Amino acid sequence: MASGGAAGGAGHRRPAGEPDGPVRPGGPDRPGGSGDPAEGPGERAARTATDPAGSPDPLAAPRDTVLRALSDMSEGFLSVDDTWRISFANREAARILGAEPVRPGTRLWEVAALGVPGLEGQCRRAVAEGRPIGFDLTRPIHGRLYHLRLVPVPDGGLGISFVDVTDRRLREAGHPPGAPAGERAARMSELTLALAEAVTSKDVVRAVAEHVLPPVGADGLVVETLEAGRIRVVDSVGYNQRFLDRVDGLPLSDHTALADVLRDRTPLFVGSAGEFVELYPKLEYLSDNSPSAAWAFLPLIVSGRATGSLVISFAEPRSFSEDDRTLLTALSGLVAQALERARLFDVEHTRAQGLQRGLLPRTLPSLPAVSAAARYLPAGRGDEVGGDWYDVIPLSGDRVAMVIGDVMGHGITEAATMGRLRTAVRTLADLDMDPDELLTHLSEIVGDLGYDYYATCLYAVFDPVTRICSYALAGHLPPVLVHPDGTVRSPDVDIDPPLGAADPPFEVHELRLPDESLLVFCTDGLVESQDRDADQGMALLRQTLAAAVTRTGYFTPYEATDTDTGTGPDTDRPTGTGPRAGRLDELCDIVVSTMLPDHARISDDAALLIAHTRSTPTCDVASCSLPEDPRAAGQAREYVRSQLDVWGLDDLVMSTELLVSELIGNVVRHARGPIRLRLMRSRSLICEVYDGSLTTPRIRRVGQTDEGGRGLHLVAALSRRWGTRFLADGKCIWTEQDLPGKP
Template structure:
């Protein structure tokens, strides 16, 4: 049966002409002024077919044997191209093969009159209105339209998502996207506010970067599948690439339809849990920036409302994702700056092995200013520092970097903790009234086993003994840097032969559900239990930490996971520094007092020869004799006060000369005819490094020489991981 015949029998919707093809749309009765039938040329077949093809309703015709003879574009879209191929039986169209359809079709043909009725589509439960129009030559014209959103259920509610509910969903999505900060926030908002109302269960959001399509985040897809689609070039013939190039949405109602459109990608649909897809381009300022793919686990027909809604939503998503991507870029740069300002590794020193963790805020939009450092000083002493610049942002991170650099510079001058914090407070004060920072600076001396520290608005250190006892010093805390007036109080802790010193910022112990005191109590319990149960420390008398760096790293992980189990929900960054301290064995230190006259140099050389012989360092005798002769000669000539010589055997040979003067030794330019002034040049040439530190009653000039054959093996000479422990 021809399509034109179907049109001729379409009743009131498609007016028929006379049997011979004539008809009159101008005059009643179809007669002209002479009362003869008015003849008009029949409409061309192509015009009729074009009209039927462009109908907004689905339309198809069947012959007397119920074989499909014509289907317009909407019918193909709703029912699928293969099921409505000419020659196929109407009863084989699964999309409308609902109970009662055959009976209604036979009834319309038998009665010779149009019949209209509702039909529930088996695939997705949507409701369609079908109109069956018998054709005189035999067969039927069938039109159908989706009325799901316009027919009430038995309970009086619309079958589909009502327009008002969709509008509410749109408003909710708009609000959620406005609050979204990161790209993952955008994906989360889409998953929450878009997928449920359209009964979707899968989502992939992608961006276009450098000519390749990159996955941002997803819902309902396995990692392996995402890996396979990540990075596909825009030039490939894929659904996402096509919608990005054409900037037009693509709705695919079944896997068969997808495979017909993209036969080379059959392996992707086979490995995907989805059976229908909406491929939506994300357009910003006229350019395609990415795509949003919404998928369904069952085949689906997309109604006009579905298409309109999803297309409108994709516009909102595009704008939000573009904002989020800009934030992600800036946030990544800021975090990179912050991590670049923290130590990449921490040194493992004879007296201290340390491990640290830095955790940025989980919810914060900006980076923070928490920081820490471990700094080797002279005579195997170690400086440990931790601080927190108040506030969040690039400026605070940069300020943190400036303070860390300042601390290292001041620490190299061997300043006492109170003096160092005084200078640091002046630096913060110069930044302006809006800048404040907390800081804890500590110096551990492994010979005296004294840890001296000063606080500026910061939590004091915790001391963990080998038996698991955790001691919290009860000290007054000075105001923060930038708000405090010097002097800063100096406190001392006498440490056992081995111990743990634990430093942290308030972000580790404070959280929305607990205050700092509760957090410190939990921290003490965690440390004490961990040390007791793990047997962290070696039996007395052993050298170095028995568990080594690995156990220290494990302890950091335990503390962080216990105090911040839900780090993603935190609003502040946090820093943790744990230092395993060890005292210097007494047989590795030797000292003597010397007279304040020229005899001192000779006695010093004799003492050096004797002690280095005991230590088996005969190769260093000559150079060490020259060093002590020059240093003590300078003291006798230019300084004064009690003179003392101290030798230390460590990873290097340390030679120290103490006197009661505060004069500073300086290397000066020496002329060819000058008789003196070359002593410190000789000291610099013979030493790996040398320097001066000032004491309450004088100063100490020190030198370090490398051991010739690594006579003393000390554990853990390799540095280890810093901020993240990775």
Template sequence: MAGPGEPDETQRDLLRALAGWAGGRLGGRPALYGTEPAAGAERSVRVGELTAALAEAVTSRDVVEAVAEYVLPPFGADGLVFQILEGGRLNVVGAAGYPQEFLSLLDGMPLAAHAPVRDVLQTRTPRFIEAKAEISRRYPTMRRVNEASPKEAVAFLPMIASGRAMGLCVVSFSRPRSFSNEERTLLTALSGLVGQSLERARLYDLEHARARELQRGLLPRTLPRLPAARAAARYLPAGRGEEVGGDWYDLIPLSADRVAMVIGDVMGHGIAEAATMGRLRTAVRTLADLEMPLDELFSRLNDLVSDLGEDFYATCLYAVLDPVARTCTYCLAGHPPPVVVHPDGTVHIPDVAPDPPLGAAKPPFETHQLCLPDESLLVLYTDGLVESATRDADQGLEQLRQMLSRPAVGTACFAAADEDVDVRCLEELCDTVVSGLLPDHEQTTDDAGLLIVHTRCTIAGDVVSLDLPNDPRAAGQAREYVREQLDAWGLGDLVLTTELLVSELVGNVVRHAKDPVRLRLLRSRSLICEVYDGSLTTPRIRHASYTDEGGRGLQLVAALSRRWGARYLHDGKCIWTEQDLPPT
């Protein structure tokens, strides 16, 4: 084993090959490549450049590009294939100078069916084929592959790493040619160096792929199609050589057709940041289900990030769309505000200052509100989408504004009545934005997240409300109002069940809560009944005993409705239920 600072065996082979070439040159023997003396000098320079490039190579693609740039030209080669032996099959992991049809023929070929490669890997000895006819003569079973190959001369070079033959490096030429002893020695030595670099790069590729798979698994696989919102999203990990990041997004259905939209970015890159992103997304969904005020939700998230340690920070935008009030309420923690695209194509970017990032902020958090026309677009994004090495955030935001204000956005996305067409338009808009802002994604150094939501407000005729007195008459008035309204909506099949629900909810308010009392009915994909009061007490299901005369009201509510819950307002609370609509 080589000591510190000493070359290993592969490097010694390369040095011996170079020394042999240099000795031949000094002894007056013919040059290794061509007839010009400069060719040998070029090859020596390229070998040094290759060694430096392989030392810096991170991914398998980096290794392929380095070999294609520094090995093929000095030898006059124009084809390169890397094949790795996995599970008895030869998988193509990189190539240059070959048509895709031929590479598809090679990829996944059983080792037993590829005689030249089998011989090379079994003996760990390179094979140098000077013309196609030689392959046909020595390996008649390779006739199909040989005829499909656009190359004539081929060097099959085994790649040895960690004491095993991991695969093959194939260097090829479009014309027949012979290989001198010096060329054979140098190519063989280079293949050992390349094999070590490729093994290291494939380990990185594997770890990186697993990390990105973990990250993608923490993001929503699909976004729900909700009565008030249809959405499309994109997540783009950073370009080559970067670790996974912590960008995330989500679309969360709330009560009364309200929708929570969230996008965030855990600062930094790595597995720890991706795991933190998963924890934050889970926490946001849990807190959103509790339907607490936005500033309180952000305070809880801030505590969670602070508990992770001083090195963890996250930016976040959390917004709640209310289709009945036609408003969007949101909080910002170190994150840019949403971009609003109106139906006429005008773009509005709120001029608000965000609070500090989660983990560095001190509550309370400021809450902002937007009035939204029907059929608006809300565009949420992370800074990796608008910032790059060639522009700052303001320039990127202005470019985003120009892209969203194009007439095509208004005609394609706002006119779609069918859900599938609407979502397809949003998907196309996401692709347009990403390709416009990140045309060369491979060169980006930060993750990018994008969430575009098409909002739909509730039709005025689908929501009604009634103020009720805080006395025993309220339950009877509520039942009568329910009968009249459900008959008007053609939902007579739900009258009896809904009467029981509102009677129980209103009765609880009269007994345990305080003014003001209000009943609201909302017709959507389900029938939503809401009872408002001025109390902040929390309703909970009691486990009544056989002798108790009360305490079963919420059990009845839970049994009769598809789901139920409570949300808290600045001046009280709302108890709500949802029932499935009868089939039409």
């Protein structure tokens, strides 16, 4: 910065903003320079003002003459003593900084307008090195930019002169003084509109990158927030991941530049890497790793609270004009408000999605009769989560329940309702209810929630022995069946009203499935859109499935391996031909990408469940009828010994004989016939005893003197699990035992 020139008389003043005297190296045309050893008139004035009596300069004037000259200078001028207290301030300094703040005795750091980051360090450096230092202030004062000159004096004090260089910096930056306000207004208007449409934090960053960086010639930006005293990078443009990793998680106290900006809540404009290092020597490692050479550090203030910072960077050193500073400062306020709104949305949306993910199954089970894969796609950008769900539930006798549903509406309430319904379905399915009975109970649950609650649901049960899939629909789309030869069809059935609006009973439909076929379930968000209705969407889904199974060769025979889902030694199923495990996921991806090519634009949640069904080989099922008299138990034990010998399960003969003896004995004593025994070899040994009674056996507490009631205790002790399911003409009591060598 140019030093204060030798002042003329009181009647002669230079135009405001122009330095007095000639410009020398280290003057105003070279901001940040360290000054020239030759002493200029302003520097002599500064030294004389702090020590007028001891000056050896032959040009020194008496004290009152010097002070009068300094008072009339066109440059602002302050002098401070060795305790950094102001000893003198001229009229221009009082006008710029305020008369009250610059009263003699005030500490320099207490002058609010000069409370800029790095000032104290520069002052102490000038005194320590004993040479003048000049630099631009990093923030405007009353909308004007000033260049500061620090001149040390022999007694330890400091003379400080500053001059308005706003117009000069504008010319240097290629902007004429008083740049058009219309251009600034247009930029503000465009950004305001873009930020109003931004929903997430990343949307805000994209809006800033598009509407702020090009007009100001910037190359990069980083948006950072404060979390527990640490800096967290929200998003960035123009920075490599290595640099971001060094900043992300850094304690705010270690990043002194941002700490100063957020503490003072004022922007910091740094025109070069050298200037940055001068201001913050400890942060030199950041500038070395940064691709930028100039920065604007802008605080993000919301409701009087510093929430983070917006750092805009430039590839080349530059001077920031008043127009740039004013524009960027104003834009930072808009960005702060938009980012706070987006942050609140992100928090809410993350919670809702976390809730929904927690309520959906983490993984789908791979069962002897069914292998499945699924996809869930939340609605596009800006929408809340919904209530779509799916599940695959193992039942007794290797049967499998498959369910998919959709709670109408979007939001946390709908996601929570979905969770309640899914839990209810699993509970009711564990009771081995038929599809129509289960949907009746589910509809009552939805009805109890209120008149505004509705949900659609498809509940299906697949029996691998009969290869029959029984299902009921409550306002939901029917399943799609893919045959092993690639034929795709969807059953034409009547659909009952949604849960909460339907009156029971629900109609039960049946599909007889070919072995190794696919069942495809989906919600309306997958097939319906603004461009197509449900019928058109279902037609497209069938076409997509037909093309996908051909493209992937899904049903192409191959030699199965241990890693294949549902086949090989892992399931005790004979190896042979079947689908590779990864093909189900591949099918899901093809269907989703074809049906919803632009996921970001979908307006409703979408769920897809594809199940590969397998029938139980006839060699793994054995059954016999038994008489309705005490001889039945003995015949059952003989049949068990014979069949387990065929299956090579001799280790289970004794326990299985005890189980069937107790179960058949209970039928003979407490129920009625006809009696039938069925054995199944799967991942476990399944024993089923059928009778014609609807009485429910249950375990009860037995006293020490009771002669009976211990049979079911024995059944529970010998089996991994057991239970009862009811049929149209009676019931079935079943048990499962682990196979030898299986966990």
